[in-house]
Amino acid sequence: MAGLKTIIALSFVLAIGFLLVILSSALFGNYFPLLVVATYCLAPLPNAVCSRWSNPDDFESTGPGLDLGRFLTGFFVVMGIALPAALAHSGIIQVSAMVMSILGGLLIYGTIISFTMFFQEESDF
Template sequence: MTMAGLRTIIALSFVLAIGFLLVILSSALWQNYLPLLVVATYVVAPIPNWLCGRAATSDDFGAESHGVVDFGRWLTGFLVVMGMALPAMFAHCALISYPAMVMSITGGLLIYGTIITFTMFFQEDPDF
């Protein structure tokens, strides 16, 4: 592993830890654990994109079926938006406070951003 790869992993783990810390603090500071649902949506969000990307088929002429890939991207986008909208809805319904909403959304975006950045940096290119 190169030194740049090690630095990238350390930086990404630091940002991921800050994201989880923000989400946990948004729950613990106000004694309301509903913002922890954001963690579930951001952890599950990349899975449809990964599964549908693997399920995409190509025929003998090189044409790929993009319908499955598009569905996976749509479902991932839905889960990411739900991760931001859920704390906003909870704050609007007065189930959580507005500072908890801001901390939860910020932490969730850091978590998802770290997952996306990790997959971009460490994606293997197919060798032909």
């Protein structure tokens, strides 16, 4: 059972992630790294929507809806890493801003996933 300490720890890690992404934009005067926040906030949505949509029964644990949700979630996570790398490669942002943006984005996404794992309700038959 997750308690108050878990919520405080997750909010602290989430705040550090947002701080890294905001600092990667503000320190270097280029606000393109803020696009990472949008991709990591959108990443869990396809998985959640498609898992509700597919509604697997007791014997089937996967389906085309779940596969689509996992694919789109993976696409958004990879895009959150590849977008700052492509921007740094093209010279739009600096490499240090890229590193801060990727680390902050991974902390944000990891916090979202940890929150859903800790506070997931168990269903009883």
